[in-house]
Amino acid sequence: MDVSAYLSMFLAECREHLQELNLALVKIEEQPDDRETVDSIFRIAHSLKGMSGTMGYVRMVELTHAMEDVFELLRQRERALPREAIDILLECLDTLSAAVDAIETEGEEQLEPGPLVERLHGLVYRRTAEQEAALRGAPPPPDDLFERAGARCVLHARVELDASVAMPAVRAYMVLSASAEHGEVIASIPPENGVEIFDGRTIEVWLASDHEADAYARTLAAVGDIASAEVVELSPEPWAAAAGPVADAAPDDAPAAVGPAEAGPELEEAAPPPVAKPVVKPVAKPTAAEGTAASHGKKAVATVRVDAERLDQLMHLMGEVVVARTRVETLAGGLEVPGLPQALKDLVRSSQSLQAMVMQVRMVPVEAVFLRMPRLVRDLSSKLGKQVELVLTGAETELDRTVVDTLGDPLVHLVRNALDHGIESPDARVKAGKPPTATLEISAKHAGGSVVIGVRDDGNGIDPQSVGRKAVANGLIPAEAVETLDMAGAIELLFSPGFSTASEMSEVSGRGVGMDAVRTAVRGLGGEITLSSELGVGTIAHIRLPLTLAILAALLVETGGRSLAIPLDRVERTLHLADHAVRHVAGQPMLLLRDGVLRLLDLATALGYESTGKGEHVVVVPAGDTRLALRVDRLIGQRELVTRPLPRTATAAALSGGAVLSDGGIALIVDCDRLAEKAGARILSTAA
Secondary structure, three states: OOOHHHHHHHHHHHHHHHHHHHHHHHHHHHOOOOHHHHHHHHHHHHHHHHHHHHHOOHHHHHHHHHHHHHHHHHOOOOOOOOHHHHHHHHHHHHHHHHHHHHHHHHOOOOOOOHHHHHHHHOOEEEOOHHHHHHHHOOOOOHHHHHHHHOOOEEEEEEEEEOOOOOOHHHHHHHHHHHHHOOEEEEEEEOOHHHHHHOOOOEEEEEEEEOOOHHHHHHHHHOOOOEEEEEEEEEOOOOHHHHHOOOOOOOOOOOOOOEEEEEEOHHHHHOOOOOOOOOOOOOOOOOOHHHHHHHHOOOOOOOOOOOOHHHHHHHHHHHHHHHHHHHHHHHHHOOOOOOOHHHHHHHHHHHHHHHHHHHHHHOEEEOHHHHOOHHHHHHHHHHHHOOEEEEEEEOOOOEEEHHHHHHHHHHHHHHHHHHHHHHOOOHHHHHHOOOOOEEEEEEEEEEEOOEEEEEEEEOOOOOOHHHHHHHHHHOOOOOHHHOOOOOHHHHHHHHOOOOOOOOOOOOOOOOOOOOHHHHHHHHHHOOOEEEEEEEOOOEEEEEEEEEOOOOEEEEEEEEEOOEEEEEEHHHOOEEEEHHHOOEEEEOOEEEEEEOOEEEEEEEHHHHOOOOOOOOOOEEEEEEEOOEEEEEEEOEEEEEEEEEEEOOOHHHOOOOEEEEEEOOOOOEEEEEOHHHHHHHHHHHHHHHHO
């Protein structure tokens, strides 16, 4: 059987399993009595081993099998595995992850499991002769067989492998997997937990099924390296004769394997794990549909894996439909054709429903990124000698797939900064009147048309004076400016390119790649990042991101002879300039409103275009930590735009993208946050 067609699915599922195992191991280290997590660890590891075997990656099978023996110990213990065991298991996961990457790029595992397997063997005793015999399997008792089958018939399959088969264990995996497609595997030789040591030529399966024996036999015959496959339907009376003796069982000299008999001395005498590790408290809950299915014992909704490229193409085509729909609406506005208005309404309604569905298909939970954090926090807190409790909330919050894929690196930067610079050592926290264990919370929530990712720590906070002194050393500000530097100024300095408060370079930080890289990445996604901090209390970072990058609801305006788009979730209100007073402060025009005084910017001038100077309308937008009044010539109206990225040469302007209009024209999308930043810098320059 050619399994190359399943490679992409195998790689994707491997990465999911490895990520889940990372999270589960970190969790079980703190909560060893969590039986649900213990069971899921063993189940995931077994699935990973089976998948690897089916695809023929025997080295991954060897390593995951040895890991499985250690995982089995979790079922027999009430206290945590020692840190040594957890460290070895996590190292195995890293090695398996590297092997998956090598398979994708080079087509081979590039894995040498021997040293890790030997270390894993040192954690457990070897299996007894009785345990080895159980792993090789025996025909099941008739009473148990038919009792488990219930109303279904029992099919007995006998599969003979070719004499030249190179990997009988792999073929055994494939036979059992093929059998599961036709029913429930009640028993097998070899059994599922002993396939890895199988070295025979005869495979037997007892299956509870509603399928025809002939259909089952055809499926088995399709497995590679099969000499023959016979399937018979059993009944309770002649069962013993039909089962018969089993030929070619595993030889007596089969290699001994480690097993879950008792924990070895290393496990029993090991010191308790250190306290410098995270506690994971995710609050994601099952959806109503999932809860209902579980309560009634129903299967979960079936899913289908689709290439990301196809989803991107689908979104692109949907964008073309949106543009065409807008153009049709414009053309139909001046026509009086009977039935046309209703047909147009139907078109709009159907296309909007399709658009919503396409965008929903691209939405994935931020859990995909959050699951990386517990392992990161565990490793860094141990390396830095700090005690950290990690709390994850809102992991079920959904974002566009493209946004989630790019969010990982900025979030890792923020977590590293919090652990290295923000959170104090246990002794320092106790001296400051805090508990020795710090809290690091990573959260996600919807806010209008955006998603806000928060990273909060209860560490020492940002010290403006310390930041100022470092900025002086880097030549960013004069020495006399340190005394007057406030928190807002210190935070802005942290975003300077190459700025770092670390006194020396380390694996964690101090390399001059930090908050500036975070801001660049977030702005590349059409979002913005803000920091707030209180000295001695802690720091909060908020990343605001658009739900999707493909289709944008915007207010279309005209100014300086150009069409510009302002994201609708940034539009606070619009007003006529003539209805409000304008005053000049330090040479800058300010718009007087009842709820405040706003800086008035001519939008064309602010973007570097020639202004008509006749703008009659104002758009009020929140930008960064302030609000701006943008003067424009004309308000065109609300539009749904299909966004396109700008060339790298255009990123210096306060623009985040472009869109094609229904008349074929181009509208550039205004980046309100960057506009406020540039306007502020220009005002400071003028004042100086």
